[in-house]
Amino acid sequence: MISLDYKDGRTLHEQIEHGFRELIIGGILKAHEQLPSVRELSISLTVNPNTVQKAYKELETAGYIYSVKGKGNFVAPQSQGKDEKRIAGLYDEITSAVKELMYLGGKKEEIYSLINNIYSEREEG
Numbered sequence: 001m002i003s004l005d006y007k008d009g010r011t012l013h014e015q016i017e018h019g020f021r022e023l024i025i026g027g028i029l030k031a032h033e034q035l036p037s038v039r040e041l042s043i044s045l046t047v048n049p050n051t052v053q054k055a056y057k058e059l060e061t062a063g064y065i066y067s068v069k070g071k072g073n074f075v076a077p078q079s080q081g082k083d084e085k086r087i088a089g090l091y092d093e094i095t096s097a098v099k100e101l102m103y104l105g106g107k108k109e110e111i112y113s114l115i116n117n118i119y120s121e122r123e124e125g
Contacts, residue, residue: 001019001023001036002015002016002019002020002023002041002045003019004016004045004047012045012047012051013051013052013054013055013058014055016041016045016047016051016052016055017055017058017059020035020055020059020064020065021059021062021064024064024065024075026121026122027122029075030075031075031076031077031078032074032075032077033074033075034071034072034073034074035056035065035072035073035074035075037072037073038052038053038056056073059073060073062086063076063083063086064076098111
């Protein structure tokens with residue numbers, strides 16, 4: 001499910017957080033699906049439970065998961081445009097990336113194709 005790379009420049013909790021974000025965004029983990037407990041995940045990844053707890057806290061703060069006291073952590077349903085600030089920030093990131101691609105010689109057709117492929121993968125999954 002999640003793998004850690006000790007050569008990665010990111011901290012372990014950032015890698016765990018990123019891994020779960022990718023699984024949620026990619027549709028692999030569905031809304032209301034339960035995540036492994038902090039204890040289970042810390043054992044399987046051989047990391048301190050506090051590391052997992054910190055990643056889960058960040059995911060919850062960002063709206064990707066929610067917790068139910070005594071039950072665990074679950075994937076949050078997809079927000080329908082409720083986080084306007086985050087959406088605006090992501091559009092800014094896309095704009096910067098496309099401008100940099102243009103500067104480096106990226107082709108418009110390849111950028112369109114990339115976006116279409118991402119949407120196609122999500123619709124098929």
